[in-house]
Amino acid sequence: xxxxxxxxxxxxxxxxxxxxxxxxxxxxxxxxxxxxxxxxxxxxxxxxxxxxxxxxxxxxxxxxxxxxxxxxxxxxxxxxxxxxxxxxxxxxxxxxxxxxxxxxxxxxxxxxxxxxxxxxxxxxxxxxxxxxxxxxxxxxxxxxxxxxxxxxxxxxxxxxxxxxxxxxxxxxxxxxxxxxxxxxxxxxxxxxxxxxxxxxxxxxxxxxxxxxxxxxxxxxxxxxxxxxxxxxxxxxxxxxxxxxxxxxxxxxxxxxxxxxxxxxxxxxxxxxxxxxxxxxxxxxxxxxxxxxxxxxxxxxxxxxxxxxxxxxxxxxxxxxxxxxxxxxxxxxxxx
Numbered sequence: 001x002x003x004x005x006x007x008x009x010x011x012x013x014x015x016x017x018x019x020x021x022x023x024x025x026x027x028x029x030x031x032x033x034x035x036x037x038x039x040x041x042x043x044x045x046x047x048x049x050x051x052x053x054x055x056x057x058x059x060x061x062x063x064x065x066x067x068x069x070x071x072x073x074x075x076x077x078x079x080x081x082x083x084x085x086x087x088x089x090x091x092x093x094x095x096x097x098x099x100x101x102x103x104x105x106x107x108x109x110x111x112x113x114x115x116x117x118x119x120x121x122x123x124x125x126x127x128x129x130x131x132x133x134x135x136x137x138x139x140x141x142x143x144x145x146x147x148x149x150x151x152x153x154x155x156x157x158x159x160x161x162x163x164x165x166x167x168x169x170x171x172x173x174x175x176x177x178x179x180x181x182x183x184x185x186x187x188x189x190x191x192x193x194x195x196x197x198x199x200x201x202x203x204x205x206x207x208x209x210x211x212x213x214x215x216x217x218x219x220x221x222x223x224x225x226x227x228x229x230x231x232x233x234x235x236x237x238x239x240x241x242x243x244x245x246x247x248x249x250x251x252x253x254x255x256x257x258x259x260x261x262x263x264x265x266x267x268x269x270x271x272x273x274x275x276x277x278x279x280x281x282x283x284x285x286x287x288x289x290x291x292x293x294x295x296x297x298x299x300x301x302x303x304x305x306x307x308x309x310x311x312x313x314x315x316x317x318x319x320x321x322x323x324x325x326x327x328x329x330x331x332x333x334x335x
Contacts, residue, residue, distance in 0.1 A: 134164050288305060
């Protein structure tokens with residue numbers, strides 16, 4: 001006699017597992033509590049060079065790859081990461097980066113001002129050294145402005161580093177940026193770099209600038225064993241050739257800070273920048289913006305309250321003009 005449907009129970013049913021098995025996946029991932037801490041000093045084609053146990057007698061360089069569990073989260077020079085696997089640093093070994101620690105800062109740029117996708121260049125730096133030649137090639141104030149905006153947006157302290165003073169006079173450029181209160185140093189070929197070393201001491205500083213301004217020359221002088229390639233400026237175009245192809249972190253002699261050399265850039269997209277982050281760097285104007293400006297004020301409109309704030313003596317006109325110049329630099333570059 002045939003069995004009726006309601007006579008069947010779970011013991012009569014055979015579940016055929018799929019190709020990936022019948023066990024449900026879990027989103028729980030290992031905590032990796034025993035992971036080693038590392039500092040990313042270079043990135044090259046999907047491989048990450050990390051310094052492990054830095055500042056100790058057992059510090060070593062470890063090559064690592066990103067673990068799948070990181071998903072799309074990027075890893076850049078300056079990141080503090082957690083490593084598992086072989087972290088001995090022996091030849092032909094490979095560790096895995098399983099976690100990127102929270103960043104204190106992110107220096108970002110976009111390919112151009114219409115690109116909605118931002119790119120993080122360096123993480124966890126606290127100072128942006130904007131390297132600009134006074135001649136050969138000529139200074140590009142709009143590029144300087146845009147890099148200042150990127151520094152303020154990232155919460156980093158800017159430093160103007162004016163090179164090749166033996167070929168050009170720094171006075172005009174120094175006067176142009178004086179209202180911003182940005183510290184600056186002036187260097188010349190073969191000159192003393194003690195003042196620059198003082199600004200870099202105890203900090204993690206990123207060196208940025210377009211090609212040919214002398215970044216790699218400075219790096220080689222500051223870190224003699226860096227051996228960064230240097231270039232010459234094309235006499236026809238007035239532009240330098242890219243010699244640093246990727247960012248790299250280098251420890252200053254004596255462990256007195258880090259510098260991060262970056263490839264020369266010819267543009268610095270700012271599509272990602274929030275103007276509010278820029279004005280926050282101007283404490284004397286930020287208070288006026290909060291009290292007097294209408295919501296979403298771009299600080300160029302007729303009802304911007306900063307003009308009245310300056311007229312009342314709370315800040316100088318030169319500071320407001322400089323702020324507006326920086327904000328206007330977010331428009332597409334024309335030089």
